[in-house]
Amino acid sequence: MIGILLALWVTHRRYAARGGDTDMVWDAAIVAIPAGIIGGRLYHVITDSDKYFCDTCNPAAALNITAGGLGIWGAVALGAVGVALLFRWKKVPLAPFADAVAPAVILGQAIGRLGNWFNQEIYGRPTDVPWALDIYYRVDANGEFAPLTGTSTGEVITSVHPTFLYELLWNLLIFGLLILIDRRFRIAPGGLFALYVAGYTLGRFWIELMRDDSATMILGQRVNTWVSAVVFLVSIAVFVWLQRRQRAVVRETE
Known part of the structure; x- marks a missing residue:
């Protein structure tokens, strides 16, 4: 929610x-x-259908968003x-x-x-690595393993790469670059959004390669690696097409 509110303020x-009607921001x-x-x-x-549609699964759990599970792509x-x-x-551009x-x-997304x-x-x-994240063993009141809701026993299960931190920092970097590019270069309308998509997916690609938690695999790679x-590639192609179209329009008007 903090990320959404901050995004609304920046937008x-x-x-x-840009001279837009700010009421459209709230409508959007x-x-x-x-x-x-x-x-x-x-x-x-x-992408995780096996968690909801199997012999022992409860399909109704697919509707329970409070239990976690939201894909940024969708x-x-x-x-x-x-x-x-x-x-x-x-009828607004x-x-x-x-x-x-x-x-x-x-x-x-970075805040999220x-x-x-x-x-x-x-x-x-x-x-x-020195900045590794320690994952602690957590248990509930009955002493059962409860990684999300339990209390730490002080036992470190493992130390891992904090890939969500890498993505947070990467997103902040792309945020800064987009602001800089927007101020210093002449970008075709819609081009900055294409660069946002390209920047995010480039970072998500190498971050996905560092993860080893359960995920849907396609040809030996995580589904999000392929999607990234x-x-x-599509966003880069769109950006190039938008830039070329703008140059063509400029030449026609000269």
């Missing part, structure tokens, strides 16, 4: 600076937030579709808003990664 300032939030939650849950359930995708349809219905929201979204620290989740392989690679 409001950036969209106003009303659409994007629920759409993002639904999309994130759908992506998680699809959240951004369905949220973006919802906002695009809103702007189309309102989408590209200026997309460029205004791009740095805000990745800033919100703090939740993985509280939940002791999405960490990497065991390591002995494909979306990165």
Whole structure:
């Protein structure tokens, strides 16, 4: 929630600076937030279907978002579709808003990664680097293993790469680069959002290679590794196409 509020504040300032109607920011939030939650849950359930649809599983658990499980890919995708349809219905250009929201979204994602620290989740392989994260054995009132809700016994199970911290820092780096690029270079409308997608997926690709928790595998690689690679290539292609189209328009008007 802190990430969402911070993202809204940044978007409001950036969209106003572009001359946009700031009421559209709140309208977009009303659409994007629920759409993002639904999309994130759908992506998680699809890519981790074995947790919900098996002989001993309870399919109704797929609807229980409070138990965890939201995929950022589905959240951004369905949220973006919802906002695009809103702007189309309102007959307002989408590209200026997309460029205004791009740095805000990745800033919100950075803040959201703090939740993985509280939940002791999405960490990497065991390591002995100085900044390794210690994972403690936790038990409930009955002495049963309870990694999320239990109390620590003081026993360290393992020390791992804090990959969620790596992603948090990477997202902050991309946030800064997007702000810098937006100020110093002439980017085609919509291009900054494409760069946000490319920047995020590039970082997610190498971070996914450091993780060894359970995940759906395709040809020996985690599904999110493949998604990162494909979306990165598509976003770069879109950025190049937008830049070329803008140069062609400029030449025609000269």
